[in-house]
Amino acid sequence: MAKKFIPFLLIILFTALSAPAWGKVYIDLAAPSQSALPVAVQEFRDLSQAPARDKNLSDSIKKELYDAIVTDLRFSGFFKVIDAKANLEDPLRSGLTESETDFKSWRAIGADALVKGGFLLEGDKLTVEIRFFDCVTEKLVTGKKFAGSAKNPRRIIHFFSDAVYGELTGKKGVFTSKLLFVSGSGGNKEIYVSDYDGKNATKLTRNRSINLAPKWSPDGQKMLYVSYKRGTPAMYSLDLTTGKDESLSSKPGINIGGAYSPDGSRVALTLSSERSPELFVLDLQSKEYKKLTDNNGIDVSPSWSPDGLRLAYVSDTAGNPHIHVLDLSTGNSKRITFKGKYNSSPSWSPDGRYIAFARSDSGRFNIWVVKPGGEGLTQLTFEGDNRNPSWSPDGRYIVYSSSERGGSLKIMRSDGTGVMKLDTGIKGEKAPAWSPFLR
Amino acid sequence: MKRKLLMFFPVLFLGLALATGCEKRIATEDFSEAAPAAQAPSTGGAEVAVPDESIKSEVVTAEDIKNTADAKIGGQYASLGSAEDLTQKAIEKGHLYTIYFDYDKYTVRESDMDFLTKNAKWLGINPDIRVRIEGHADERGETDYNVALGDKRARSIRKYLEDMGIGASRLAVVSYGEEKPAVNGQGEEAWAKNRRAEFVITAN
Numbered sequence: 001m002a003k004k005f006i007p008f009l010l011i012i013l014f015t016a017l018s019a020p021a022w023g024k025v026y027i028d029l030a031a032p033s034q035s036a037l038p039v040a041v042q043e044f045r046d047l048s049q050a051p052a053r054d055k056n057l058s059d060s061i062k063k064e065l066y067d068a069i070v071t072d073l074r075f076s077g078f079f080k081v082i083d084a085k086a087n088l089e090d091p092l093r094s095g096l097t098e099s100e101t102d103f104k105s106w107r108a109i110g111a112d113a114l115v116k117g118g119f120l121l122e123g124d125k126l127t128v129e130i131r132f133f134d135c136v137t138e139k140l141v142t143g144k145k146f147a148g149s150a151k152n153p154r155r156i157i158h159f160f161s162d163a164v165y166g167e168l169t170g171k172k173g174v175f176t177s178k179l180l181f182v183s184g185s186g187g188n189k190e191i192y193v194s195d196y197d198g199k200n201a202t203k204l205t206r207n208r209s210i211n212l213a214p215k216w217s218p219d220g221q222k223m224l225y226v227s228y229k230r231g232t233p234a235m236y237s238l239d240l241t242t243g244k245d246e247s248l249s250s251k252p253g254i255n256i257g258g259a260y261s262p263d264g265s266r267v268a269l270t271l272s273s274e275r276s277p278e279l280f281v282l283d284l285q286s287k288e289y290k291k292l293t294d295n296n297g298i299d300v301s302p303s304w305s306p307d308g309l310r311l312a313y314v315s316d317t318a319g320n321p322h323i324h325v326l327d328l329s330t331g332n333s334k335r336i337t338f339k340g341k342y343n344s345s346p347s348w349s350p351d352g353r354y355i356a357f358a359r360s361d362s363g364r365f366n367i368w369v370v371k372p373g374g375e376g377l378t379q380l381t382f383e384g385d386n387r388n389p390s391w392s393p394d395g396r397y398i399v400y401s402s403s404e405r406g407g408s409l410k411i412m413r414s415d416g417t418g419v420m421k422l423d424t425g426i427k428g429e430k431a432p433a434w435s436p437f438l439r
Numbered sequence: 440m441k442r443k444l445l446m447f448f449p450v451l452f453l454g455l456a457l458a459t460g461c462e463k464r465i466a467t468e469d470f471s472e473a474a475p476a477a478q479a480p481s482t483g484g485a486e487v488a489v490p491d492e493s494i495k496s497e498v499v500t501a502e503d504i505k506n507t508a509d510a511k512i513g514g515q516y517a518s519l520g521s522a523e524d525l526t527q528k529a530i531e532k533g534h535l536y537t538i539y540f541d542y543d544k545y546t547v548r549e550s551d552m553d554f555l556t557k558n559a560k561w562l563g564i565n566p567d568i569r570v571r572i573e574g575h576a577d578e579r580g581e582t583d584y585n586v587a588l589g590d591k592r593a594r595s596i597r598k599y600l601e602d603m604g605i606g607a608s609r610l611a612v613v614s615y616g617e618e619k620p621a622v623n624g625q626g627e628e629a630w631a632k633n634r635r636a637e638f639v640i641t642a643n
Binding site for chain 2: 127144145146147148149152155156159163178187189193200202203204205206207208210212213226228229230231232233238239240241242243244245253254256257270272275276277298299300301314316320321342344345358360363387388430431
């Protein structure tokens with residue numbers, strides 16, 4: 001009846017390791033919800049010494065830890081989390097070991113797996129221990145202890161999730177990756193950074209001007225963005241480790257849509273200092289610009305192929321906005337979309353096999369993917385108005401902006417399933433950019 | 440009672456027991472329910488340190504703040520604090536008209552040519568007036584593309600004015616894309632009012 005947990009993990013491990021092709025990985029790794037394993041999560045237990053315990057702080061840490069682990073488990077696609085209200089075992093009356101766990105009571109609520117944890121608060125130091133049990137064999141699968149700042153309990157959980165994900169799949173997890181996004185209106189838009197799940201959103205720009213189109217440097221240490229802080233749209237680079245800002249391109253006209261090359265040495269962008277908005281590549285060392293397109297139309301939104309040899313971009317040279325791919329060695333462009341009134345914001349997948357983009361026929365956009373040669377066109381979203389796709393560093397997920405609630409962010413698996421709404425606590429989020437692996 | 444007590448053995452000891460595969464329990468103290476203090480997290484494995492969050496926000500300089508404030512009233516082009524008043528008057532008196540565009544187009548439509556010609560004439564007889572042409576787009580397209588579209592619109596206006604004899608040095612251009620709509624709201628009525636090029640006087 002109940003699936004055996006250990007064999008299940010082995011199956012995941014096996015398929016992950018034996019799946020060299022992207023398509024296969026996304027079928028096997030991004031398990032559809034019906035095959036997800038039911039897991040119960042017990043409330044975290046405060047193991048701090050009684051006199052040092054602050055009830056409010058303790059409760060808030062408990063809640064953050066629980067919420068973060070549940071988010072990570074769901075997001076992984078391997079698990080469906082059983083509502084904590086169903087839990088029968090009293091967290092205060094059980095321990096963190098097998099012998100202190102009444103597995104019968106967990107099996108009774110349908111749990112094949114169980115997560116238990118405790119934490120110890122010593123000043124600002126928060127030590128969290130998490131254990132993962134198989135309810136069928138009644139064995140510990142893995143247990144880990146992490147210590148970090150009590151100011152950010154979620155971060156400790158995300159590190160744990162990365163470690164466990166790595167053990168189970170042999171691949172890097174995205175739980176410690178980040179998102180950049182834009183929010184604001186009426187001549188004031190600022191850029192924010194958040195955890196991958198939208199939490200811990202923090203304002204990055206503070207110049208009270210219009211700030212747009214954030215993009216990560218390949219090492220995750222810098223943010224490229226467009227700002228009107230000096231009057232006209234110019235390109236800046238913010239060092240996220242120091243807060244120092246650098247003006248990268250401020251030619252007359254527009255300096256927009258910048259993207260770092262995969263090796264970080266160049267930036268592709270659109271300039272209109274000549275007669276029309278054209279694509280250029282700026283060499284960050286020599287500060288020299290190389291012109292890539294030359295026409296009387298609009299050429300914007302470059303996205304690099306992971307090997308740095310090609311750029312996907314938007315051009316209206318065909319009469320309306322379409323996705324084109326430019327070969328940097330020959331300078332030749334090839335149009336790869338032929339339908340839709342408006343095709344925009346191309347984003348090349350980390351493995352190079354797909355380009356995600358947004359297409360509209362009616363003013364409402366949806367997310368599609370297409371292969372760089374123009375074949376394999378597939379629609380991923382069907383409802384609402386969805387734009388600005390950006391891939392997770394492992395290529396399993398896509399974050400995008402939806403017009404719901406005046407602008408919000410969503411994540412889906414790269415096959416369009418498993419849509420998850422993000423709650424950043426900030427309104428009107430747009431233009432998300434998923435970071436590379438940050439560790 | 441004994442069973443119950445056992446359940447509250449320090450996790451530390453049980454962790455050790457687990458690590459050694461030994462089920463022997465060492466009870467040396469009073470492990471009552473009221474004393475969970477003796478428990479500490481342990482898997483018997485090493486504690487992994489999670490580095491603190493290190494992302495820093497933009498350091499905003501005094502110069503940035505001044506630039507942003509200047510930009511809002513005309514930026515580096517502004518020589519008069521009252522530029523907005525002048526612009527307002529010029530619009531009220533019918534000297535300067537906002538030019539509107541069709542969706543995703545940057546050529547001036549036939550019906551707006553009269554207004555553009557009027558603007559050119561007024562600029563022609565007022566040679567000290569300098570303007571900034573601000574190109575805008577409606578919200579339907581993409582951010583980048585709309586900034587480029589606003590730029591194309593402002594530039595196409597400047598080209599017409601240059602062709603009508605107005606010196607390029609008097610005509611600055613800036614595109615705001617979809618970022619500064621004239622009216623909020625959705626639907627063709629609002630969008631039509633937002634696809635535009637506005638004239639702002641920056642010097643007289």
